Amino acid sequence: MWSHRDPSMRKSGVGNIFIKNLDKSIDHKALYDTFSVFGNILSCKVQTDSSNQSLGFGFVHYEKHEEAEQAIQKVNGMLLNAKKVYVGHFIPNHKRAETQGESRFTNIYVKNLHESV
Secondary structure, eight states, rough: OOOOOOOHHHOOTEEEEEESSSSTTOHHHHHHHGGGGOOEEEEEEEEOOSSEEEEEEEEEEEEHHHHHHHHHHHHOOOTTTTEOEEEEEEEHHHHHHHHHHHHSSOOOOOOOOOOOO
């Protein structure tokens, strides 16, 4: 895994992308080699389980937002090792929860209504 040690760059989230549906054979180096053509990579990681097997998704953090945009446009929907991958902006858990919270619990169930209602 390649990583830039400056936490302010990593925590800003600018230029951070998420890649899912990766083939199990793709490792950190293959991910780095695939995405390095679009710009300077600050960190690159394929998520693995306890036995070091790929979970099929990863993250790439670019130095600039424009580089991340170019990678998303060029690689999203492309075949990598015969699997079509999804590439998009990384959205942190707390921000995903905020957007999901707005649309949750919109249905209600009412029972024992009078027949005339």
